[in-house]
Amino acid sequence: MIDKVAASVAQALEGLPDGATVLIGGFGTAGIPNELIDGLIEQGAGDLTIVCNNAGNGDHGIAALLQAGRVRKVICSFPRQADSYVFDGLYRAGKVELELVPQGNLAERIRAAGAGIGGFFTPTGYGTELAKGKETREINGRQYVLEAPIHGDLALVKAERGDRWGNLTYRMAARNFGPVMAMAAKKTVASVHEIVPLGSLDPETVVTPGIFVSRIVQVARVATQAGGFKQAA
Amino acid sequence: MTMAYTKRTKDQLAQRVARDMFDGAYVNLGIGMPTLVANHLPAGVEIILHSENGILGMGPRPAAGREDYDLINAGKEPVTLLPGGVFFHHADSFAMMRGGHLDICVLGAFQVSAKGDLANWHTGEKDAIPAVGGAMDLAIGAKQTWVMMDLLTKKGESKLVERCTYPLTGIGCVKRVYTDLATFECTPQGLKLIDTVEGLGHAQLEKLVGLPILPA
Numbered sequence: 001m002i003d004k005v006a007a008s009v010a011q012a013l014e015g016l017p018d019g020a021t022v023l024i025g026g027f028g029t030a031g032i033p034n035e036l037i038d039g040l041i042e043q044g045a046g047d048l049t050i051v052c053n054n055a056g057n058g059d060h061g062i063a064a065l066l067q068a069g070r071v072r073k074v075i076c077s078f079p080r081q082a083d084s085y086v087f088d089g090l091y092r093a094g095k096v097e098l099e100l101v102p103q104g105n106l107a108e109r110i111r112a113a114g115a116g117i118g119g120f121f122t123p124t125g126y127g128t129e130l131a132k133g134k135e136t137r138e139i140n141g142r143q144y145v146l147e148a149p150i151h152g153d154l155a156l157v158k159a160e161r162g163d164r165w166g167n168l169t170y171r172m173a174a175r176n177f178g179p180v181m182a183m184a185a186k187k188t189v190a191s192v193h194e195i196v197p198l199g200s201l202d203p204e205t206v207v208t209p210g211i212f213v214s215r216i217v218q219v220a221r222v223a224t225q226a227g228g229f230k231q232a233a
Numbered sequence: 234m235t236m237a238y239t240k241r242t243k244d245q246l247a248q249r250v251a252r253d254m255f256d257g258a259y260v261n262l263g264i265g266m267p268t269l270v271a272n273h274l275p276a277g278v279e280i281i282l283h284s285e286n287g288i289l290g291m292g293p294r295p296a297a298g299r300e301d302y303d304l305i306n307a308g309k310e311p312v313t314l315l316p317g318g319v320f321f322h323h324a325d326s327f328a329m330m331r332g333g334h335l336d337i338c339v340l341g342a343f344q345v346s347a348k349g350d351l352a353n354w355h356t357g358e359k360d361a362i363p364a365v366g367g368a369m370d371l372a373i374g375a376k377q378t379w380v381m382m383d384l385l386t387k388k389g390e391s392k393l394v395e396r397c398t399y400p401l402t403g404i405g406c407v408k409r410v411y412t413d414l415a416t417f418e419c420t421p422q423g424l425k426l427i428d429t430v431e432g433l434g435h436a437q438l439e440k441l442v443g444l445p446i447l448p449a
Contacts, residue, residue: 027286027305027309027323028286028302028305029302029305029309030286030302030303030304030305031303053323077364077366077367078364078365078366079362079363080362080363080364081309088362091362092360092362098363100364100365102365102367102368102370103285103323103327103365103367103370104285104323104327104330104331104369104374105369105370107322107323107324107326107327108324108327108328108331110324111324122331123331123373124331124369124370124373124374126373126403127403128369128400128402128403129400129401130365130369143404170320171303172301172303172304172320173284173288173303173304173305173320174303175320175321176286176322176323179322179324180322180323180324207322223301223302224301224302225302226302226309226311227302227309
């Protein structure tokens, strides 16, 4: 019998080695799997490469992981936010490496990894600093940059509901990077607020089919907090 | 003789941009000043707003107390979903952009070149932490990229330039530039005037910009 339900976050994250690449869902504070990141801090693996759109808010989640000195490199599109002071300090002190990737390239590089694509030509970033040193090609009169897939050893995804086969649904814009990250890692752990019996998720509304998910773990529902934005002038 | 003219306020500028939106357009409004355009969309036209974090059919900010931080815009501020609005993941969202499915994208800018190069993500300062977000994808993705900005910096230098000195976001991607003093089209031949505020003459505008401007 297939049962991907883990009894605890700790059990779901067992065995992650130092030096792993961890894909972490979320945009701003929506869709960030906070309980799984806390579990990652507990679990103890270090020298990590973190792939996430942002580089942490306040003192919790990814910011806490950074503060604990467990991250060697961050691959993201938008590290600088109104409350990203932990990352800012470490970056300025040269204690964390940054690979800055345009947001759409980030999503597509992750998707490519999940889809078995060895690389792709994108028009985004052509002629800019972020394409420096990368192979370019003219295709049908337009200039493109070759981008490589981003594979994860582990993906941490926040979903809404799941079943023991690992099928997932999401909530509103908290979906963001979850579905592509779930595809792109050797092991994907999803947190859900509700584990439902097999057959009770409407198959028409499942966003991530269970084949992409290794473990699911239930966490209490906590309303997503604000964070990361500047008050309008 | 220098004639008297009045700058467009931020809201008047947003109104000017909104006037050029058409019924049925799929539009992405960048963070900052461009978001004001949503407040001035012409009555009787249906515009579908896209937010790169996975929303089509984005509505205005909810009433106080009704915020749901799983429903936020690209600036991470709470928004609402209009009837018919939908959610999707990031790769699909940027496929909408990069794939040329969005009609219009409105962005802020540090500099725009006469031929439409855009610099809006980084001032190149040494101690600045670089952050690009979706700027490069947006710049080259939509069928039309419009810029909305003040024409001059606080020091009075033109932000429309022959060549951008700030790091580029995209090359030749800007079609129109809406400013507080005039509206321009970027063409392979350089800047072309669309309109100016009342009382601002062509020669006077060319002097402010420091570049030749083809007449409207």
